[in-house]
Amino acid sequence: MKSNFMQLTTLSVLMMGGSQLVHAAETTRSTLPKFQAKDIPALCDANIKKIQNDLSAFEQKNIKKNAKAAPVLAEWDQVFSKFEDFYGPIGLYSNVDPDEALRKAAEDCEIKISEFQTSVFQNPKLYEQIKKLKTNDEIEKKYRQDILDSFENTGVQLTAEKRARLKAIFDELAKIEQEYARNVRDNAEKLEFTPAELKGLPDSYISGLKKNEKGNYLLGFEYPEYRPFMELAESDDARKRYQTAFTRRGTEKNLGLLKQAMDLRYEIAQLFGKKSYAEWVLQHRMAKDPATVNKFLSEVHATVAPLEKKEVQTLREFKAKTLKIPVEKAEINRWSEAYWSEKLRKEKYEVDQEKLRDYFPTQASQEWIFAISSDLYGIDFQPAKVDVWQDEVEYYDVKDKKTGEMLGGLYIDKYPRKGKYGHAAVWGVKGGSTLTNRKPISALVTNFNRKGLNSDELETFVHEFGHALHGILSNTRFASQSGTSVERDFVEAPSQMYEEWARRKETLSTLANYCKPACPRVDDALISKLNAVHSYGRGLHYARQTLYAQFDMALHSTDALKVQPLEVWKKMEGATALGYVPTTEFPGQFNHIMGGYQVGYYGYMWSEVMALDMLSAFGDNLNNPEVGQRYRKTILSQGGQYEAEKIVHDFLGRKPDNKAFFDEITGQRVK
Structure with a gap:
């Protein structure tokens, strides 16, 4: 995430x-x-x-x-x-x-x-x-x-x-x-799978699992266990069982809590004389009102819905060919999409996400991110021994290369453990202020495989690092406006833009320089394959993002009191190409709409419009330190002391537009 x-x-x-x-x-x-x-x-x-x-x-x-x-x-x-x-x-x-x-x-x-x-x-x-x-x-x-x-x-x-x-x-x-x-977060449930149900998963994955007295394997809900299973386990029944349990991991109680929150939020809007909670919240966002958000989401949906259907049909045809069965019998279900998508990637694009872990060892990936960030923004990361909340947590002083000035502190907590937040995120723990020379602190929290990352996880690492830098490189007068204290529908833009550094040869090819022992170097052939893989599945990805955002808006609309979240979800997901899976309860574990992103999920795509447009300033040289320093000064250092629209205009020299975003959705963006 x-x-x-x-x-x-x-x-x-x-x-x-x-x-x-x-x-x-x-x-x-x-x-x-x-x-x-x-x-x-x-x-x-x-x-x-x-x-x-x-x-x-x-x-x-x-x-x-x-x-x-x-x-x-x-x-x-x-x-x-x-x-x-x-x-x-x-x-x-x-x-x-x-x-x-x-x-x-x-x-x-x-x-x-x-x-x-x-x-x-x-x-x-x-x-x-x-x-x-x-x-x-x-x-x-x-x-x-x-x-x-x-x-x-x-x-x-x-x-x-x-x-x-x-x-x-x-x-x-x-x-x-x-x-x-x-x-x-604290759901400690373990699902039991037989050795036969783990067929298709690599030994490196299986060796890290716990067994019970019957010799069966016990799997929980941490992403390093869940995602590879859904992509690689050959047992269709096992994948369905795991995905169903995963969507229910918040327990049915969370459906009730979500409904309570929806009703209370609606009451807030009524107290302020607003028609909906969405109307009340959006008055302080870039989008300003629900009509603008819903129009944006409708335009995205109109673009991606046909692509989603086309990609599902491609998977059906691939499955039929692989299993030598008629296409009409080759059904693709919600729990089988990741599995057949991964098989298609391997055959058509010759990309094995598990083998990519050899290219992107976790620690080498971190040192590589340090290096590209250092060159681009003129900063250094210096490890220091400080008190931390767990032995594997790392701390770094971040300093300006030229002046040696202390810019801020960075904590990194990479690996999963019991009771820890289960996704990837950055906490802007402390904001900086030029008035008091107060230095910001960011804490980057992930749940990565210890041995290596696949390409999606590498993008996640770079994405979250973008959030951390947004905090640390902030140089605002007031601490309250430091770092990511920006409009919620802009906050993802700097991180989404930074993901491009995890996709291009000019940056990825240098990762091998940091591998100890040596690892394979990313070459033209692999980059071509990764770009093809990135373009593949755009319809499925953006259709899902649009669904999440439209669901979020539906829960906080003028009809909120009449809405039962699971029933709305069934209807909305049921209208997609992959449909709704009976007994799944996605709304009960959709942390975003209960943790600060309510009436905000659209912001991921809204921010991406800004991100891809800002990326254009780098042209065909992501490593250009001149543009990097200008971006640091114009965007990252400004935090929330100006409106987002103003700082984007200052950086681009014009108003932002959405052409690059829609080109990305449709796979037409020139890399």
Whole structure:
């Protein structure tokens, strides 16, 4: 999964990615504190009490109407940065710490923080203090407006009765969203498969599995176990059983939690006089309103639906030919698509995803990503020994090559383990500020195979690294606007653009330089095959992305109260080329719509429009450091201190357009 998923509560999302600041100027390394589970409750209460006192003092300040904004905004930012020093790590550890008790204590603290944040942004006296300010430039103007939006979206202008109800909803949503994520993340269920059911999987995969007393293999829901099985296991029944269980891993309870969240979100919209939750949320996104999003998704669907049908038919014909059966009997099901797609890739394009792990050893891939990022952006990654939450976690100082200036810190947590967040994501744990020389920190979390990556996983690694760099290379005045604190429908664009570096020969051919022991070098022939594979399946991929986005919008429409999520999913998935599989429960494990991306899944494709257009600036030389430095300065360093549309225009020298995106969908983009 390629996401910048940050386990944000509903309110945190409204706060443009969180608030951030420090006690004093920071000029050296800044790392994350370690906690003990038993200490977190008291620390949580103490940190909330401290910021309450700071805000009480801020509330009493004698700020005159039209007072200069700069010192007041700096103080506001500083208050929340001190708080972020605590809640940033808490949000990360609740998802990655090996200690279940600590994860639970961190989750409980997150609930308290969410409740506290709601009370802050419902405080009319604090709101009036910010309203009085007169800004001096565009950065101050946008930051002031971001803060006012946070107040207004939390109901500061509503009646006391409505404010109280809104706070109760926010508090309840925080608990529901957290429980939903925990049900997926902590599901320890293991499925039992016989040795015969593992036929087709390589010895390197089987050797890492656990057996029970009957000699059967036990598989859980971590991606390094699930994905190869779905692509390589020959047993159709086993794949169906595994996929069905995988879609149900959130348990049926999550369907109820999702419905509760939908109804509460609809009630939020009603409190603000909006027709739907989507209308309420989108007012602060690039897209602005549901009509624009639905039109975009409809255009994408019209393009990809015929391609999806064509690709499924291609798979049916390939299956018929392989098994020597009539095409009409060669059915392709949801659980067999990945298997037959992989077989087609191997035969038609001679690409074996498992063998690609020899080309992309995991550690060599990381060192390669460091190298291309270093050359492109003029930065260095220097390992350092610091306290970490688990022994295999790595830490790096990121410095500017020319000046030696410390830019920020990077934590990398690559391998799966029990209780850890199960996908790939980056936590922007700490935002930077030029006012205080505060340095940002990003934590990159994945669940990779220890030996090597396939081409999809390599793209995921580069994608997530793009998020990490967006945070670390941020150079904003205010910490609250640092890094990925941008419009949610732009946040994926820098990462999606960076994926291209995992596809081209000019960059991929250098990966072998970092292999110890030596590994095969990517050559023209393999690049040609990988490009063909990348173009193959575009219809299936984008049709699925469109389905997810349209489902998300349907759950948060004007009809939300009448909608039962599983029934809507059955209808919508049932209308696709592969149909709906009875007893599967995808909505019960769709983390995005319960973890900050609600009314936001369309943003993956919306961002890709920007990403592919920005990519055009690099032309046929991805390694051009001149363009890289300009991109670093114009896009990455700006964080959210300007509107996304403005910084993209500044980089491109024109308005963005969607031609490259639709060329990508249809396989016509020139590489």
